[in-house]
Each structure stands twice: as structure tokens, then as C-alpha cells.
Amino acid sequence: MSLPEVASVFTIACQQNPEPLPNYFDDKALLALYPDLKPSKVLIAVGKKRAWQSGVIVTKDKKCLFWKTCSNKFIAIYTADNTYYFAKDPEVQIE
Numbered sequence: 001m002s003l004p005e006v007a008s009v010f011t012i013a014c015q016q017n018p019e020p021l022p023n024y025f026d027d028k029a030l031l032a033l034y035p036d037l038k039p040s041k042v043l044i045a046v047g048k049k050r051a052w053q054s055g056v057i058v059t060k061d062k063k064c065l066f067w068k069t070c071s072n073k074f075i076a077i078y079t080a081d082n083t084y085y086f087a088k089d090p091e092v093q094i095e
Contacts, residue, residue: 040087
């Protein structure tokens, strides 16, 4: 799976967490990072509580890609069949 081209994105929306939970992205920050995102291997350490932020990428042809993250380093796209990770780096480790 790959992310839709920037030109085909209608909007990106980020659900903002209430304080004191962290927000890793807002709409503008994720849109700015979007062209640099590529498939990535994400390793998340177990044993810690994490605050998750979620959102949606909507394409001009009205397809929705729902995402989640617990870091400003990646997004995870969930489909019925799998979870796909995208980041600037080929591998991301979350402690």
C-alpha cells in the first residue's frame, strides 16, 4: 500500500486530544510532512502507557484513510486487512 499523491488529497484532519494529552500533529503540520512519508517499519516498545492521536486523509475521489499515531515520527493507516506504517525514515523506534 502507498499513500495517495499529494495532488489527490482533498483534506487531512487531525483529532485533537484534550489537555494534558499530547497532540503530535495538527492539520497543517501533517500536510507539510505528508510528501515525505514513505512505507516504514515501526517498532513500539511495550510496557508504557501511550496517548494516541487519530485522524483521516480524504482524497478528491472521496476515499478515506483513517490513521493513528503515538508519536510525531509516523502514522499508521488501518485497513480491513492490515496496518501500514508511514514515516520519513525507513525504520522508527518508539520507546
